[in-house]
Amino acid sequence: MKDLRKLSSVLAAGLIGGVMTVSSASALEMGSSYPIKLAVNEWTGQHLTTHIAGAILERAGYSVDLVTAGYGPQFIAMAEGDLHASLEIWTSNAPGQFTEAAAAGKVIDIGGLELEAREGVLYPVHMKEMCPGLPSWEALNACADKFASVETLPNGRLLDYPADWGSPGKDRFEAMGMNFTSVPAGSEGALITELEASIAKKSPLLMTFWQPHWALAEYETEWVALPAGTDECYSDPSWGVNKNATGDCDFSPTRIFKTTWAGMGDKWPVADQLLKMYTLDAGDQQNMMAAVDGRGEDIKEVVAKYIDSNASAIDAMISKAKSM
Amino acid sequence: MALAQKSKTMIIMAVMLGLASVIIWPQQFAWVNNAPLSGATVLSDTINLGIKSFVASFKPALRFIAGGIDAGVRGLQVTLHTIPWLMIVALVGLLGWRFKSMTLAIFCALSVLYMAISGHWFRSMNTLAMVGLSVPLALILGFGLGVWGAKSKSVHKVLMPTLDLMQTIPTFAYLAPLVVLFGFGPVPGVLASMIYAAPPITRNVILGLKQVPHDLYEVANISGASSWQRFIEIELPHAKHQMLVGVNQTVLASLSMVIIAAVIGGFDDIGREVLVATNKGSARFGQALGAGIVIVLLAVVIDRLTRAASESRATSVHLPLYFDAGVLIAAGVIGFIFTDQMDGLTAATATTIRSIEASINQGLTNFIGDYGLLLDQIKNNALVYILLPMRIGLAKAVLPFTWGVSFPPMMQNIYLLAVVGLSLFMAIKGRFTLGFLILGFGLVMFQGFTFLPWWMVVGSISYIAWRCVDLKFAAITIAMLVLITWAGHWQDALYSIYLCTASVLVCLALGCPLGVWAAKSDRVSRVLAPINDTLQSIPLYIFLIPAVALFQINEFSALVAIVLYAIVPLIRYTEHGLRHVPETLLDAATAQGCSRWQKLIHIELPVARPTILLGLNQTVLFALAMLIIAVLVGARGLAEQVNIGLRDANTGLGLTAGFSMAFIAIIADRILRGWAASLGETNDISMDG
Structure with missing residues (x-):
């Protein structure tokens, strides 16, 4: 073709x-x-x-x-x-x-x-040992405490985009009612540095990220499988897990x-x-x-x-x- | 008398009880706790509109100016790129040799050589071209303002606060409007750095001119000199030394601001290189550091050369100048003839340096892997036991899953009773200041900085301003704080004050002991000096990578980055203050049989206290400046608003938040300087030249 x-x-x-x-x-x-x-x-x-x-x-x-x-x-x-x-x-x-x-x-x-771009929520693969049900979002929600940090306890920590890029990860997770608290990253460099540190330390990390990005070619990560980000999800509140909110699903295509x-x-x-x-x-x-x-x-x-x-x-x- | 004392105690105790009750039962006292002015966007909207109409009417004129500066930068850029680097190495070496010594010559030549062989030559010269334009502009502007301010009292009155603002408003706040007004390219960076770099020369010109002895004026008047002649023949030569101190500071300030301005882009300079490398995370820390070192070297060479030139010590060099000319021409000719070989050489060395940088990255990654758990513990403890309580208060921070215990209402009451009781006890004993300090500290820890009622913050800060400076400044302080509220930045301001306070406390806890140690041991002093130089001239972005790599994105990382940068003046001033304690005092103490510790605690530290306070003042200002950069690793508050303003071209938002930061800096600066002055004679490093 x-x-x-x-x-x-x-x-x-x-x-x-x-x-x-x-x-x-x-x-x-x-x-x-x-x-x-x-x-x-x-x-x-x-x-x-x-x-x-x-x-x-x-x-x-x-x-x-x-x-x-x-x-x-x-x-x-x-x-x-x-x-x-x-x-x-x-x-x-x-x-x-x-x-x-x-x-x-x-x-x-x-x-x-x-x-062709993709945005979503991802984790380094070593997190699968701590939370075996991944990448399913239900499993993620069940082991939110494995992703917790002292500022977010008892919730898990979701590292979101820098504040001035908007907070898509937080918006998704709040609409879905996930047991996570989002923390804005300061910059792209900070996001990547966290990913690298997490892999080096085998420490927990869940972050909003995007593709194509060189870091995804270099490090092993996986996207969380959220409900598909369809048009209905973004227009119809009754669609999805939360009957009262739109956007309770994956990112819409970027x-x-x-x-x-x-x-x-x-x-x-x-x-x-x-x-x-x-x-x-x-x-x-x-x-x-x-x-x-x-x-x-x-x-x-x-x-x-x-x-x-x-x-x-x-x-x-x-x-x-x-x-x- | 006794009665008066008693009633004073009663009044103070009543005030204390009042304060305590309002804080302990915030719901009951909601009417006092509400902010006086709800945040409005009127101010920032007006600024945005004003800029738009200004641009509309003055754009051609401004663009004409910008064109001139742009042509200057590009001309200089082409010149610097045409000259073979070998010739510049030789030139810098000769300057160091003529101005001071062979040691300086070798140091300068090697530093510049490193820029060439590390593969950063092209961008370094671009940066130098921007500095080359911004320094003369800053000097002309600063000198003019300085002379005017020294001659006219009313100008002086307006000038001083203006200079404060020029040095304390974060550049990010006005970069976007500069781009709108002057177009894209190197010009906004040059102008931003001119604004930031002019005040030091202005201050030193004023200082120099004021120091001209009065009898000299009389001599001039008697001999019938015109005021112009008097200025040229007497005042200028007399103020020359002080002015040269200012030139040195202006050049360094200009360089640091050119680096910061790289965030808008427009010119392929070394600051941009650092910024882009910083964006790639810890896996590129080595590259960011490598480019950062070039900036440090550039700053140190410029600093040492301008200082040596201003001291103009006669050197032992007796060779005629055509020797220098010969060396330069030889270096130039060799550079031109062997261009290809030279390029091959630098390419090879650059590759080697890249691999060293890669191993630094690997080292950092390994370190994180090996010590990750320990680092996490440090971070978690700092967050749980210090930062969180400071920010949101013990009442909210002590939870079973953080502290391992809960903080039931019963215990909270006991805590509050203890705080109030202890402060009242101190008041009864007549130690009012201590009483207020205990009350303030205890309540701040209970309530948290960000939940403090506005009247308490405004009240206590203006009270301190009154005691340390004067009533007029207290009124100005209230006005500034009210403006911050009106602009809608109150909560952000509280956050910024909180983070800054926490950082400064850490600086005090670490910096003072280090300074004392350096004062006592020449070896420690020699080790610390280059580290301090590096921390001060390295681009601020570099601090962020290790902070995030070691501690992730949170306030603690922001705190680490701030402390790394802001601790330096405290170390320096402490050492300086202790080293300048009069010998006679120490001898007397020794004769009295004081031990080393007794001497330190009872003689040296009290005598050096005003100087240490000046250092603390610098530390506070540095910490506020670093807040802007710390936003990139998790700081919030005013600095975050400034960053959003820059990104979204919301000049109004950026400027109001920027002015708020400047206000806080000015208040802190005046209070600390007033306090230092009330303690006795200070020993300022910057005045030594």
Whole structure:
């Protein structure tokens, strides 16, 4: 199926190649030496997403600047046109600055990255010895005291996202009436450090986490099997264990999307098209993360390898964008 | 007289009983316990609106300024990247040699060499480029303000609190508006660091100008000098030394703030490297530490060089300057010709250093595995027996599954009776302060910091402000506390005060003994000095990783991170104070036959007490500053609000919480300094240069 798609895009590229002369306007635009600025945030997955997008734009003839930018503050810059795109925004923790800039029409959601993400509650596998019924959520609830810490006794401790990302784990568990008290983590680094310490000490841990993430490639963890996070669960209170609450189930699927400065389409129409078409596979991203973070390889080389092995599909995408 | 004394005792006892009853039966006294002003968002909403309209009207002008600064940073960046690193190593070495000694030269050259061979050169130079712009800006601004403040009394009055605010409002509170106003890139970081770094030079300029002896003015007047001539010919040269002390402090402050500002990004600097490595958890602690060490070296080299330059001691170097020029050119030529070989060399050494960092990570992981249970015990005991009672009170913290016993109402009554009884007894004996202290401490432990009634906090703090400073400052204190309440940050403020108090108490318990030990033993002092230097100049983020790795995310980790950073001044000032106790006093004590302990307890510590208090003052300010970073490992309160404000571009929220933190810092600072001054002559380290 995948090959078939590749074939068809190559054919399309051939056809388009025949009429390339038509798109001289975009060739002119390509000549612009003013660089497109892509935001590089704080985590490795996003670095890869952005480096690959940058490499694609460069292959199409653009000059690209990768600019480090905080996940929240970047939208102030994008609203002003100082930054032009940020390509991995998670709905689950989209910053308030995005909502504001998007409402003002200064920043645009240009579509999903199709990076298949999952959020949920997980534990390091050694917890199965302490609580043999895992991953079932009923079993988890029954041995909540095995997950307790002094601040949460007699309840178990659920390490949730940093407070400023929202508290999805707490919301799920409260709706389900679980015997857990949630504690917000301060940062992503703090979450990972807890995971690592828990594995080193064989100490209890239950935390809200997400995938793709390099730590899941490096450490053995398991998701708690919660009731499926369906639409009914989130709209109908009578659904699920708690008859009076919505959201008494697993996380609803997370969407990851790409954003650009509102003026992008006018200034660089082809680049805008390319970014709209750009998608990344979660498996690919996680493998590359393991290469960068696990094996310490240089991110530029890892990305170059990815671009080489997907060269024909990318070239097809570029010629398609130029023809639009 | 006796009657007056008696009625005073009666009044105080009545006040004590009143206090105790309101705290013991909060339900019955709900009307006094409710906060005077319910938190409103009016303030933060107004700020948000104000910023929006300001941006709308001044954006072009501000962007023009930003463009200039941006061009400056980028120009400097290109220059620093073009110069071969070997040449910069040589330059720094020569400066150290000319300014002071061969030892300093070697130290500086090796430090800069490490930046190159550890693979952090590119980002270090980016940081240096930002510092290179922010320092001159801070110096110009700070010098101008200083001269103006020294010349005009009314300006001085406004300037002093402004400087306090510039140094105590957490940078995170105004980073977001700076990005809005000046655009993205290195400029907001440069400006934030300019705001933070200007006050030291301003303070030192004012101090220097005020120290100009009066007769010099008269000489100037007699000889008919214009006021401009007088300023250039007499005042400036006279104040020069003090100003140079300020320059040194400004440069260091600027560097530390450039690192903090990396949180907004926009420039690929070494602070960002540390931040990203910190985000990857304990498995990357080595990398974060490695990059952090580069920052420490950068800070120490800058510190030593600017200090040596300001002391401008004549060195024994008699070689002409063209020797230096020759060395520099040689280093530059070698650097240019052998660029590829040099790059190969640094790549190889960087790989080696990466593997050392990896083994540090492994070491940390092994340590956690081996000592995990012990660490958990330490953490749990601290949380259960100290932190929880302080925060929520013994009544709520003593539970069968934490303390192993319950705290039934009967026992609670006995506890309260004991506290009230003991304090009344002290009052009868005439020891009012002790009585109030016992009452306060006993009730705080019973009720918990975060459940303290507002009037008690406002009342006792303003009372202390009155006793330690003056009535006017007590009024200001009340105004500031009311503002915090009005902005809706009262509960957060109580939490921040609680965590800060707990951290400072730990600092006292550990820092003072360490300081005493360092004062008594030169060897200990030599070991502690570089550790202190490192703790003070290392980027704050680094403290977080070991704190979380060892103790997970909770208040205890936050406390550990705060203590690591804030303990340093207390150690330093204690040592400094003890080492400056007059010899004659000690000799007299020895002649009286005092033992070493008696001397320490009865002579040295009391004499050094004002200086130690100054150290305590610094510790409190450092702890408040560190709260902002400690949010990342589990601290809450005001600092968390500032972080949320930065993240959500809610400038109003960030600024009101930031101002609240600054108010607390200013109140603590004034009270402690007032107390120190009332005890006698202080011996301030910073005044020594």
